[in-house]
Amino acid sequence: LKGYFDYEQGFACAKKLNKPIIIDFTGHGCVNCKMMEKNVWPDPEVLKRLQEDYVIIALYVDDRTELPESEWITSSVDKKIKKTIGKKNVDFEISKFNVNAQPYYVLLDTSGNILTDPKAYDLNVPAFVKFLDTGLENFRKGEKK
Numbered sequence: 001l002k003g004y005f006d007y008e009q010g011f012a013c014a015k016k017l018n019k020p021i022i023i024d025f026t027g028h029g030c031v032n033c034k035m036m037e038k039n040v041w042p043d044p045e046v047l048k049r050l051q052e053d054y055v056i057i058a059l060y061v062d063d064r065t066e067l068p069e070s071e072w073i074t075s076s077v078d079k080k081i082k083k084t085i086g087k088k089n090v091d092f093e094i095s096k097f098n099v100n101a102q103p104y105y106v107l108l109d110t111s112g113n114i115l116t117d118p119k120a121y122d123l124n125v126p127a128f129v130k131f132l133d134t135g136l137e138n139f140r141k142g143e144k145k
Contacts, residue, residue, distance in 0.1 A: 001041070003056030005085075007092065010057035015110045020139040022054045022132075025093050025104040027062040027086075032121040033103040043125045049132045054107075061090040061102055107135030109142055 004010030007023070014021045026033040040046055050056060063086040073082050075091045082088045094100050097118065107115040115135040122128065 001047075001050055001056055003058055005058055005060065007057055007059065010055055011110075011112075014055040014108075017055065018110065018143075019053065019055050020110075020115060020135055021108040022050070022056050022135075023106040023108065024056060024058045025089070025099075025102050025106070026058055026060055027102045028060060029062055030102045035123065036103050036121060039123050040125055040128050043129075045129045046125060046132065049129065049136070053132070053136050059089040059092065060086055061093065062086045063089065105131070107131070107139075109139050113142070115139055115142075 003024075004013065010021060041050065063084065065085045067083055067085060067088065071088075073088055073091065074080070075082055075095070077091060077095050082091050090100060093104065097104070097106060099118070101120055104118060104120055106118045109115055115138040116131065119128065119131045
């Protein structure tokens with residue numbers, strides 16, 4: 001799967017392609033994330049939708065890569081300065097979606113609106129397909145307005 005590791009880049013691509021976004025809040029050391037990637041994402045029905053219908057943005061909450069000082073942020077949640085990619089990503093997850101869980105999947109339109117209830121760890125493939133289909137259907141409804 002092709003995707004982005006930077007929210008702004010992925011969001012710009014989604015706007016350009018007029019496709020909905022799936023944000024994958026994940027972690028390098030997240031066992032449940034790996035279980036989803038191994039057992040749900042490779043399913044042909046899931047894979048087809050991810051490849052064709054969505055722009056994927058994977059935001060790693062445990063990425064310890066230091067950000068340049070110009071990209072540091074002060075958290076609106078805990079007022080602390082976030083100096084790494086992971087800390088910035090988890091702060092985004094908490095401040096925007098009021099959740100700190102991985103994996104956590106959020107479907108957005110190209111204006112940043114949530115398309116359906118976000119989804120957490122769940123190895124039920126048909127449920128994940130329904131999640132993706134509902135998001136895409138709501139995205140298409142929004143285009144017609």
